[in-house]
Amino acid sequence: MTQNVIDTSKVYFIGAGPGDCELITLKGYRILSQADIVIYAGSLINHDLLQYCKEDAACYDSASLNLEEIIELMKDGISAGKLVVRLQTGDLSLYGSIREQGEELGKLGIGFASVPGVSSFLGAAAQLGVEYTVPEVSQSLIITRMAGRTPTPAGESLEAFAAHQTSMAIFLSVQEIEEVVKRLNEGGYPLDTPVAVIYxxxxxxxxKVEGTLADIAAKVRDGDxxxxxxxxVGKFLGEEYHYSKLYDASFSHEYRTA
Known part of the structure; x- marks a missing residue:
């Protein structure tokens, strides 16, 4: 029961999910529906989520705010005994800029709690009806982005990751799809590697646009x-697959004897 108690001395960071309003978690919905102040990532989240808020909730779009302004709203809300929610897209742990907000709140003696959400890479797999970890095809998933105005650390280039030829989900890079394809191919993915781009x-x-490294850039441009x-990116999107051992009648494990 203690997990259901809302502490108004903390700011609640909530992952809003990938877009579908029903993909927010029950916990996220419960806290959002009671919030007095909601600071939401207006350029990213589905604004229909704000329908879950109380009629008298104060909602602020953070798209035009800088970090100091966001923290000031949070501080004022907490000082007034209000329930403050920071609503961000997908899951907070991926490209969410949570660390810097938490650090600034800590300087003010304000704590925070995070409510995870469904990331877009999970939503995309569901919409495509695929799994990233196909037995004997791929058992790993690399989540990354191409360097842009935010650089990537040394050793985390697309070429370096492509050498593994495992499943890959690339965020924040479709605007440079030709360069993405070039680097993936140079790193090791052959041009017949299956690719899906989901908007x-x-x-x-x-x-959704599907193809291979050889033709995906043109298809993305044609689709605007x-x-x-x-x-x-990866063979998990292809025709090759193998059944898992988990449900194989000839395979014994702790709960079943062959």
Missing amino acids: KATWPDER IRKTALIL
């Missing part, structure tokens, strides 16, 4: 997909 996974206006899309 706004789980949203009502979702769009320029942002808010994931690039999924």
Whole structure:
């Protein structure tokens, strides 16, 4: 029962999910519906989520705010005994800028709690009806992005990751799809590697483009997909697959004898 208690001395960071309003968690919905102040990532989340808020909740779009302004709103809300929610897209642990907000709150003696959400890479797999970890094809998933205005650390280039030829989900890079393809190919993925690009996974206006490294860039341009899309790469998208041992009648394990 203690997990259900809401502490108004903390700021609650909530992962809003990938777009579909029903993909927010029950815990996230419960806290959001009681919030007095909601600071939401307006350029990213589905604004229909705000319908879950109380009629008198004060909602602020953070798209035009800087870090100091966001923290000031949080501080004022906590000082007034209000329940403050920071609503961000997908899951907080991926490209969420949570660390810097938490650090600044800590300087003010304000704690925070995080409520995880469904990431867009999970929503995209669901919409495509695929799994990233196909037995004997791929058992690992690399989540990354191409360097842009935010650089990537040394050793985390697309070329370096492509050498593994495992499943890959590439965020925040579709605007440079030709360069992504070039680097993946140079790193080791052959041009016949399956690729799927999914725009706004789980949203009502979702769009999917599928192909290979050889033709995906042209298909993305033809589809006028320029942002808010994931690039999924790997043989997990292909025709090759193997059944797992988990349900194999000839395979024994702790709960079943062959």
